[in-house]
Amino acid sequence: MKTKNQRNRSLIAFFCLFAVCCSVQLFAENEFSFRLAPAFEAPMKIKIERERENPAGGNPIKEDPVKVKFFKPGMGASLSLDWAFWNFAKIFNFGIKASGSFTSLPFIDLPDEKGDPLTLLGGMGGLFLRLRPFDRWAFGISANAGAYQYSRAGENATKFIMSYSLGTEFLISPYISLYADGVYSYRVFDESPLQTIGAVLGIRLNLSEIMGSKTRVQVDKTQQFRVFPVSWAWYENNPVAAVTVTNEEPNAITDLNLNFFMDSYMSEPFTFAVVPRLAPGESIEVPVTALFNEAMLSLSENVSANGVLQMQYRSLGARKEKNSGIQMPIFRRNNMSWDDDRRAAAFVSPRDGAVKIFARYVAGAVETAISSGDLQSGNIPSNVLYAAALFEALRLYRITYIVDPSSAYAALSDDESEIDSLNYPYETLYYRGGDCDDLSILFCSLLEALNIQGAFITIPGHIYTAFEVGDDAWQANNSRIIEIEGMDGIRRRWMPLETTITDRGFTQGWQVGAMQWTRAGEEAALFPIRECWELYPSVTVPASGDSVPVMPEWDDIVRAVSSFR
Numbered sequence: 001m002k003t004k005n006q007r008n009r010s011l012i013a014f015f016c017l018f019a020v021c022c023s024v025q026l027f028a029e030n031e032f033s034f035r036l037a038p039a040f041e042a043p044m045k046i047k048i049e050r051e052r053e054n055p056a057g058g059n060p061i062k063e064d065p066v067k068v069k070f071f072k073p074g075m076g077a078s079l080s081l082d083w084a085f086w087n088f089a090k091i092f093n094f095g096i097k098a099s100g101s102f103t104s105l106p107f108i109d110l111p112d113e114k115g116d117p118l119t120l121l122g123g124m125g126g127l128f129l130r131l132r133p134f135d136r137w138a139f140g141i142s143a144n145a146g147a148y149q150y151s152r153a154g155e156n157a158t159k160f161i162m163s164y165s166l167g168t169e170f171l172i173s174p175y176i177s178l179y180a181d182g183v184y185s186y187r188v189f190d191e192s193p194l195q196t197i198g199a200v201l202g203i204r205l206n207l208s209e210i211m212g213s214k215t216r217v218q219v220d221k222t223q224q225f226r227v228f229p230v231s232w233a234w235y236e237n238n239p240v241a242a243v244t245v246t247n248e249e250p251n252a253i254t255d256l257n258l259n260f261f262m263d264s265y266m267s268e269p270f271t272f273a274v275v276p277r278l279a280p281g282e283s284i285e286v287p288v289t290a291l292f293n294e295a296m297l298s299l300s301e302n303v304s305a306n307g308v309l310q311m312q313y314r315s316l317g318a319r320k321e322k323n324s325g326i327q328m329p330i331f332r333r334n335n336m337s338w339d340d341d342r343r344a345a346a347f348v349s350p351r352d353g354a355v356k357i358f359a360r361y362v363a364g365a366v367e368t369a370i371s372s373g374d375l376q377s378g379n380i381p382s383n384v385l386y387a388a389a390l391f392e393a394l395r396l397y398r399i400t401y402i403v404d405p406s407s408a409y410a411a412l413s414d415d416e417s418e419i420d421s422l423n424y425p426y427e428t429l430y431y432r433g434g435d436c437d438d439l440s441i442l443f444c445s446l447l448e449a450l451n452i453q454g455a456f457i458t459i460p461g462h463i464y465t466a467f468e469v470g471d472d473a474w475q476a477n478n479s480r481i482i483e484i485e486g487m488d489g490i491r492r493r494w495m496p497l498e499t500t501i502t503d504r505g506f507t508q509g510w511q512v513g514a515m516q517w518t519r520a521g522e523e524a525a526l527f528p529i530r531e532c533w534e535l536y537p538s539v540t541v542p543a544s545g546d547s548v549p550v551m552p553e554w555d556d557i558v559r560a561v562s563s564f565r
């Protein structure tokens with residue numbers, strides 16, 4: 001059983017908790033402001049009861065009361081502290097205020113009396129309601145009551161005062177407004193009340209904004225797209241995410257600048273949207289683009305990176321800024337999706353360290369053999385000769401075709417949502433093998449390292465390569481040479497090469513490549529690497545030259561190429 005005392009205590013505790021909860025709710029929209037204004041006050045006539053002597057003696061006779069003015073209009077000042085704690089329907093503010101005022105009303109000089117002015121000093125508490133239907137215009141009413149002290153010619157007294165005001169306000173900025181009020185005051189005075197009407201014209205300082213300017217723009221991530229480091233440059237024009245931006249300021253905001261920054265992978269904040277104007281309460285959805293840098297290529301594992309959304313805007317002309325954190329998953333550098341086959345060209349890198357070593361070594365073997373007379377190239381174009389040497393060198397290097405079931409092109413290339421893992425050229429050399437996409441990437445990299453144009457050929461379920469022959473006369477009517485006009489309008493001749501069968505030699509590679517092209521018909525496509533790079537620039541992974549491939553003998557390469565005629 002609880003004693004009465006305990007019950008009371010828990011009741012008090014409950015009310016305290018309740019009060020805290022209420023005030024949190026209440027204080028959410030807190031706004032304090034200070035008003036200061038010179039005030040003008042004009043007294044209304046004061047009703048005077050009159051009586052005159054009764055000629056017949058006895059009680060004096062009452063006459064009709066007259067209204068007279070004892071005081072002239074005067075000047076003073078008023079100040080107040082407003083606390084708006086309730087905001088409703090977005091445009092109404094309700095609150096309480098404490099105000100003080102001072103007024104001096106000159107006495108109307110009478111012929112026989114030189115009067116002292118009447119000094120009025122008041123303090124009131126009140127309620128106010130403010131309506132703000134426009135960005136810069138507001139209207140308000142208030143009712144106040146309190147006490148005032150009047151003094152005149154050494155005589156003073158404290159009495160009751162109440163007043164009503166009606167006014168308008170022009171917001172110059174979130175911090176300062178001009179306001180004008182019409183005021184009616186009622187003061188208990190001598191025998192009759194002293195009523196005045198007045199006007200104030202002053203400034204209101206929004207203390208809450210001045211002390212700590214609030215930003216009221218809400219940003220929420222609504223969509224997250226896949227971010228692949230290998231396509232880092234692509235995201236400058238293609239979104240990584242989408243956000244909705246909502247203006248929660250009571251007025252329209254302008255010049256909204258939205259920046260995205262991820263300091264690990266970006267050199268500087270990137271402005272992805274500029275919104276000229278957003279009405280109060282209005283929301284817009286904007287795609288987030290980002291200018292990443294090559295630091296992203298160090299990501300050998302998937303990460304969830306921290307970014308910042310920076311917002312800058314103007315509210316009633318004043319600049320405001322807000323930053324909010326944004327989480328973004330980023331895939332590892334080997335990941336890619338086949339929503340666009342051309343994306344794989346980003347992995348093709350003539351600057352890859354291991355590729356440069358491999359290609360230059362093979363080119364050196366060919367050049368030396370030609371100049372020493374060991375290799376007669378005949379009429380074979382040099383592109384073909386070098387491509388054959390690269391192909392044979394890969395065979396001698398014992399590169400093999402390995403299908404990784406988790407990364408099979410045939411299975412993954414059909415499904416745009418699947419994430420595939422591709423190897424950079426140096427990785428394929430290091431592992432001495434790869435599947436069709438890995439081998440195509442490696443071979444095109446080797447070609448481009450020798451400045452020979454490479455291409456991907458895609459047929460259903462498979463990807464392989466081609467290279468530019470570079471000689472219009474050679475094998476002029478050979479159906480195994482593909483002639484295609486590029487995006488630059490130039491017709492080029494391409495020799496297809498099946499890169500997964502290096503073990504069967506260059507001639508076979510060409511034959512199989514050509515046969516597959518013919519068979520696939522309309523379904524075959526050829527993508528010159530340099531055209532793909534326009535969309536998906538080539539990337540080079542740091543440390544790609546760290547492990548030097550063990551190269552086959554020059555003589556073996558030259559001998560293999562000699563057999564091709």
Ligand SMILES: [Ca+2]
Nearest residue numbers: 407409435437
């Ligand atoms: Ca693969």
